[in-house]
Amino acid sequence: MNLYEKIDLYKTAIDELHPFEGELLTQIRNYFRISLTWSSNALEGNTLTEIETKVLIEDGLTVGGKALREIFEALxxxxxYDLMFTLLSRREITEADTLAMHRALYKDIDSKTAGRYRDRSAIITGSQYPVxxxxxxxxxxxxxxxxxxxxxxxxxPVEFAAQLHKRLAFIHPFADGNGRLARLLMNAVLIQDGYMLAVIPPKLRREYVSLLEQAHRDDRPFVEFIAERVLxxxxxxxxxxxxxRPSAE
Structure with missing residues (x-):
């Protein structure tokens, strides 16, 4: 049984007992809201812990000693993330969705660039490939x-999600927030097809970045990495x- 067959086997086992809708969908949304926000920001250098992220988002309590930008990144x-879940009613991701999601990400950080494509050249530190x-x-x-x-x-579905992430990251359309947005779009298409989210823990940052760089030449390891996160x-x-666990595994 290959990786994708195992993912679909697990998905079937979950759907049979708890369909991806109604109360389960609400629980999944709430469960991953903190972990995805914390992990995605941490991958980009945000120093808020998962507990600090939870307190900030759920309780509205600011964290002493943290930069205002880090707080705005979490919020x-x-x-x-909430906007991402409004896309479940249709099985597509549009340019307008992408701009709206970036605007939600960055409106309190830099209102001039939020929801707008960059107007200057960009270089990705550590990458040998131009954007x-x-x-x-x-x-x-x-x-x-x-x-x-x-x-x-x-x-x-999982391969498509990873491909969308990769392609947006390679274009690098925004002045900032491209990684966060790529992960949000990836997860948007996953949940549209009834799959669990792909959460990349900060401890896997080096592998994640390395495989994304390698994906310019061979994207199979990167796609499999994302599939492992879904699993x-x-x-x-x-x-x-x-x-x-399914007996057929």
């Missing part, structure tokens, strides 16, 4: 979402819901 990500030129950004983004519409059903979320959900 902005939580807002973008999209400013003059090509509008066309590249339109091409990205045209690809998403036309090619989505040609991939397994791990399924295992966690099965543990929380007391669902036994």
């Amino acid at each position: 902005g990500h939580a807002n973008a 999209c030129k400013v003059s090509c950004l509008p066309d590249e983004m339109k091409n990205l979402f045209s690809w998403a519409v036309n090619e989505r059903d040609h991939y397994r 791990e979320s399924e295992r966690e959900m099965m543990r929380l819901l007391h669902i036994p």
Whole structure:
């Protein structure tokens, strides 16, 4: 049994006992809101702990000694996460959705660049590959979402999610927040297809960054890395819901 077959086997086991809708959907949304916000920000250098993120988002209590930007990053990500769940009513991700999600992420950090493509050149530290030129950004983004519409059903859902992440990251359309946004879009398409979220813990940052860089040449290891994160979320959900491992595994 390969990785993707195991993911679908676990998904079936979860869906049979607890369909991905109603109360379970609400619980999943609440459960991952803190962990995804904390982990995604931590991958980018935010020093808030998971507990501090929870206190800030759920209780509205600020954390002493933390930079205001880090607080706004957590609040902005939580807002973008909530917006992500409004996309469940349709099985698509549009350019307008992407701009709105970035605006939610960055409106309190930099209102001038929030929800707008960058207007200057960018270099990704540590990468040997150039990102999209400013003059090509509008066309590249339109091409990205045209690809998403036309090619989505040609991939397994988890593979498509990883591909969307990779392609947006390579374009690097915004002045800041590209990694966070790529992970949000990836998870948006996962939940649209009824899959668990892919949460990348900070301890795996080096592997994650390395595989994303390698994906310029060979993206299979990166796609499999994302698939492993989905499988791990399924295992966690099965543990929380007391669902036994499938006998066919």
